[in-house]
Amino acid sequence: MEPVVELRGIVKVYPDGVRALDGVSLRLYPGRVHAVLGENGAGKTTLMRILYGEIKPTRGELLLDGRPARFRGTRDAIRRGIAMIYQHPRLVPTLTVWENVLLYFASAGVPEGEAEERLEEARRITGFDVPLDARVEDLPLGARQRAEILRSIAAGARVLILDEPTTNLTPQEFEGLARAIEGAKREGLAVAYITHRLPEVKAIADLVTVLRRGRVVASELDPRGASEEELARLMVGELPPRPSRSRGGPGDRVVLSIEGLRARGRMEVFVERLEVREGEVLGLAGVEGNGQEELVGAIVGYTPRLSGRVVVLGRVNPTPREYYRAGAAYIPGDRSKALVLHFSVAENLAFLRYAHEGPALLTFSRLARLYREVAGEYGIVAESPWAPAGSLSGGNQQKLLAASQLHMRPRFLLAVNPTRGLDVATTRYVRGLIARLADEGAGVMLVSSDLDEIIELSDRVAVISRGRITGILPAGKATPERIGLLMGGAA
Amino acid sequence: MSLRSRIASETAIVLATLAAGLAVGAAVAAGFHAPPLRVMATMLTSWRSLPDVVAEYSAMLALTGAAFAVPVYAGLFNIGAEGSFQLGALVALWAALKWGGLAAPIALGVAAGALLSGLAGWLRVRLSVNEVLSTIMLNWIVYWLLLYLVATKLEDPYNPQRTLEVPRSSRLPWITIGSTQIPSTIVIAAAVLAVLWVFLRMTRWGLALRFAGANEWTSRTRGVNVGLYRVASMAVAGLLAGLAGAIHILGYSHAIDVIGGAVKGFGYNGIGVALMGRNDPLAIIPAAVLFATLLTGSSLVEPIYGVPKEAGDFIVGVIVVLLAVPEAFRLLSRLRRR
Numbered sequence: 001m002e003p004v005v006e007l008r009g010i011v012k013v014y015p016d017g018v019r020a021l022d023g024v025s026l027r028l029y030p031g032r033v034h035a036v037l038g039e040n041g042a043g044k045t046t047l048m049r050i051l052y053g054e055i056k057p058t059r060g061e062l063l064l065d066g067r068p069a070r071f072r073g074t075r076d077a078i079r080r081g082i083a084m085i086y087q088h089p090r091l092v093p094t095l096t097v098w099e100n101v102l103l104y105f106a107s108a109g110v111p112e113g114e115a116e117e118r119l120e121e122a123r124r125i126t127g128f129d130v131p132l133d134a135r136v137e138d139l140p141l142g143a144r145q146r147a148e149i150l151r152s153i154a155a156g157a158r159v160l161i162l163d164e165p166t167t168n169l170t171p172q173e174f175e176g177l178a179r180a181i182e183g184a185k186r187e188g189l190a191v192a193y194i195t196h197r198l199p200e201v202k203a204i205a206d207l208v209t210v211l212r213r214g215r216v217v218a219s220e221l222d223p224r225g226a227s228e229e230e231l232a233r234l235m236v237g238e239l240p241p242r243p244s245r246s247r248g249g250p251g252d253r254v255v256l257s258i259e260g261l262r263a264r265g266r267m268e269v270f271v272e273r274l275e276v277r278e279g280e281v282l283g284l285a286g287v288e289g290n291g292q293e294e295l296v297g298a299i300v301g302y303t304p305r306l307s308g309r310v311v312v313l314g315r316v317n318p319t320p321r322e323y324y325r326a327g328a329a330y331i332p333g334d335r336s337k338a339l340v341l342h343f344s345v346a347e348n349l350a351f352l353r354y355a356h357e358g359p360a361l362l363t364f365s366r367l368a369r370l371y372r373e374v375a376g377e378y379g380i381v382a383e384s385p386w387a388p389a390g391s392l393s394g395g396n397q398q399k400l401l402a403a404s405q406l407h408m409r410p411r412f413l414l415a416v417n418p419t420r421g422l423d424v425a426t427t428r429y430v431r432g433l434i435a436r437l438a439d440e441g442a443g444v445m446l447v448s449s450d451l452d453e454i455i456e457l458s459d460r461v462a463v464i465s466r467g468r469i470t471g472i473l474p475a476g477k478a479t480p481e482r483i484g485l486l487m488g489g490a491a
Numbered sequence: 492m493s494l495r496s497r498i499a500s501e502t503a504i505v506l507a508t509l510a511a512g513l514a515v516g517a518a519v520a521a522g523f524h525a526p527p528l529r530v531m532a533t534m535l536t537s538w539r540s541l542p543d544v545v546a547e548y549s550a551m552l553a554l555t556g557a558a559f560a561v562p563v564y565a566g567l568f569n570i571g572a573e574g575s576f577q578l579g580a581l582v583a584l585w586a587a588l589k590w591g592g593l594a595a596p597i598a599l600g601v602a603a604g605a606l607l608s609g610l611a612g613w614l615r616v617r618l619s620v621n622e623v624l625s626t627i628m629l630n631w632i633v634y635w636l637l638l639y640l641v642a643t644k645l646e647d648p649y650n651p652q653r654t655l656e657v658p659r660s661s662r663l664p665w666i667t668i669g670s671t672q673i674p675s676t677i678v679i680a681a682a683v684l685a686v687l688w689v690f691l692r693m694t695r696w697g698l699a700l701r702f703a704g705a706n707e708w709t710s711r712t713r714g715v716n717v718g719l720y721r722v723a724s725m726a727v728a729g730l731l732a733g734l735a736g737a738i739h740i741l742g743y744s745h746a747i748d749v750i751g752g753a754v755k756g757f758g759y760n761g762i763g764v765a766l767m768g769r770n771d772p773l774a775i776i777p778a779a780v781l782f783a784t785l786l787t788g789s790s791l792v793e794p795i796y797g798v799p800k801e802a803g804d805f806i807v808g809v810i811v812v813l814l815a816v817p818e819a820f821r822l823l824s825r826l827r828r829r
């Protein structure tokens with residue numbers, strides 16, 4: 001079969017000398033889903049940005065329908081039928097979905113008169129339904145992503161690039177996405193699919209290519225012929241063992257207690273009673289957007305508490321500063337909100353580590369020392385401590401965020417999706433760190449939309465639905481089925 | 492991009508825009524039938540004939556440039572250096588006439604500038620009053636107050652076109668280098684900017700200030716009081732501009748004329764200096780020296796070559812705008828994202 005696009009011998013050296021790709025070739029075929037796998041920093045996003053015309057390769061060529069093509073920018077790529085969906089939707093938040101569609105059509109060169117008809121067609125192909133007159137900022141991330149896919153297909157995309165599309169999706173939403181991809185395949189679209197989640201690969205990919213440190217280590221494999229373990233080994237070499245908890249049982253000291261807490265952000269949450277003891281991991285499961293954000297904000301103290309009490313390490317209703325000073329730490333769920341991408345790696349690290357309390361003087365040598373210590377301990381790969389955080393691969397940004405908090409040696413850790421975007425090996429590694437923290441006597445509250453993660457690490461699992469805790473299960477009873485039932489709101 | 496390649500590309504941009512600006516300047520001079528290269532050479536070496544003026548203007552512009560730069564780190568645009576400068580000068584003059592000495596005039600001038608800008612910062616944080624509008628309005632209030640006092644309470648009865656002069660005990664000394672003398676304000680300004688740089692780049696509070704401006708959400712979740720940092724950044728800006736005004740009157744002009752010419756323009760020109768200096772306290776120093784050199788030079792082209800002063804100012808404007816464009820662009824795109 002003839003590929004729609006082919007990348008040949010692509011080399012990419014970033015301006016600061018990072019060799020992100022070193023002779024990579026990739027072919028995308030019509031009606032096929034080609035999964036691109038690789039550890040954090042392997043070069044997956046870089047390769048896709050080249051295909052999308054966003055950055056230029058240092059060497060190598062791009063063939064479109066067998067003929068050499070050159071993109072001066074993403075606009076060229078869009079006009080030639082290439083569409084990219086990023087992890088974080090790039091719609092204009094203050095405009096409506098419809099206005100965003102028209103904007104995109106303008107750069108794709110689609111006449112406005114055809115807009116509705118084409119959207120209808122795309123809706124049929126994907127099975128997606130997005131409210132067109134809603135403002136983007138009022139929509140959850142999943143809906144924004146559906147809007148992006150919808151408009152790309154409506155604009156006549158022949159190649160669809162999805163870079164870690166499921167990081168912000170619920171399991172149900174993944175099924176919707178899989179159906180949409182199925183529809184796109186039937187229409188003959190070529191799909192590039194980047195993910196760290198191997199079950200997804202098995203579920204939807206037709207071909208697999210694995211990158212490692214900028215090189216192809218396996219090309220166009222048949223995923224049905226390879227087990228998850230094999231794929232993982234190809235990606236990262238030896239897998240570290242699964243983290244295990246030496247469940248010594250929780251201690252007596254309560255490190256977090258919540259009583260009759262009512263808090264309001266985008267929605268209202270009410271928590272009658274919740275406790276985390278030292279040496280214990282309490283998982284908080286739930287479909288995203290059911291009040292997790294508000295509860296987390298109310299614990300740390302940046303979302304107003306309307307009534308009730310939160311006690312963190314003996315501090316009653318702490319402000320954020322008191323929260324950290326008491327010995328607690330917080331890994332937020334959205335790294336792009338938590339970091340300043342145009343500030344250096346070292347500055348981000350120092351800020352997240354020391355903002356609440358720390359040395360007055362943060363000289364360059366001190367920042368460099370902090371960076372060396374943390375990067376060494378947690379395996380962060382950056383060109384230098386002074387490189388902008390935005391030049392790190394997604395996974396390394398996530399490690400930076402998690403490492404800044406673990407470095408505090410907290411006695412209570414609130415972690416929200418701490419392994420989002422991490423490769424299999426690093427995911428195990430970070431989960432291992434959290435397990436060890438608890439084994440060493442800290443209390444952990446783990447908020448995650450990944451049920452496996454919750455089940456793997458938690459001593460008890462609380463489930464949140466529509467702003468209420470609908471049940472708390474001990475580790476032995478916390479099966480996906482039971483949790484799923486409670487997530488739906490069944491008490 | 493690494494630091495070194497960033498500095499290299501930044502330097503290339505600066506040199507290229509500077510060359511373009513000089514070329515435009517030469518063309519303007521040629522348009523007035525003056526020798527283009529000599530006109531530009533005169534403008535660029537004005538420190539040879541007027542070293543004290545260039546030194547003083549450099550010092551003032553460096554401080555007012557910093558007064559624009561600091562709030563930018565906290566995400567605010569301070570147009571109020573002009574008002575803080577004039578208020579600082581006015582209060583310092585008044586205090587010098589009343590008590591003499593240096594301590595009281597400088598301290599009060601600085602405090603007055605800080606309070607004025609701090610007020611604008613407070614209005615922004617507490618009542619969401621846009622700081623650009625409030626600082627411009629405050630500038631005008633200070634300006635009319637100044638004109639009123641200069642012509643009434645502070646007027647010199649023997650020299651009614653200006654105020655009484657700063658008494659000897661309140662004057663800052665001058666520095667002698669070889670056969671030339673320059674005001675000591677340049678030393679003060681350089682020291683203050685160095686301290687500022689260390690504060691912004693090497694302290695926890697400087698880091699917190701920069702994060703407060705760049706990412707409000709993460710700052711709040713880390714226990715940084717964003718509002719407080721915003722107000723403080725404005726107060727520091729006022730402090731810097733107020734200090735500039737105070738030492739200008741105590742160290743250089745000694746009196747204010749009835750149209751306020753001695754204290755006019757430094758604040759607004761500081762914006763250009765900050766943009767040329769990429770908002771970095773250390774880079775602001777050469778930017779201020781360049782601006783001061785060109786400004787002084789533009790006053791020389793008329794007597795020497797018969798090119799009208801306005802044409803000289805035009806040339807200065809072109810060069811400054813060209814050098815300021817990249818940073819202005821960056822700031823505006825950040826403002827839009829806000």
Ligand SMILES: Nc1ncnc2c1ncn2[C@@H]1O[C@H](COP(=O)(O)OP(=O)(O)OP(=O)(O)O)[C@@H](O)[C@H]1O
Pocket residue numbers: 014015016018019020038039040041042043044045046047381382383390391392393394395396421423492
């Ligand atoms: N803008 C940039 N400037 C400099 N280096 C960069 C830039 N973007 C990426 N890199 C570097 O290129 C390498 C590959 O990064 P890339 O983002 O392509 O990885 P990835 O495979 O997508 O990883 P992840 O799974 O973590 O998202 C990394 O070493 C990264 O630090």
Ligand SMILES: [Mg+2]
Pocket residue numbers: 044045046393394395
């Ligand atoms: Mg990536």
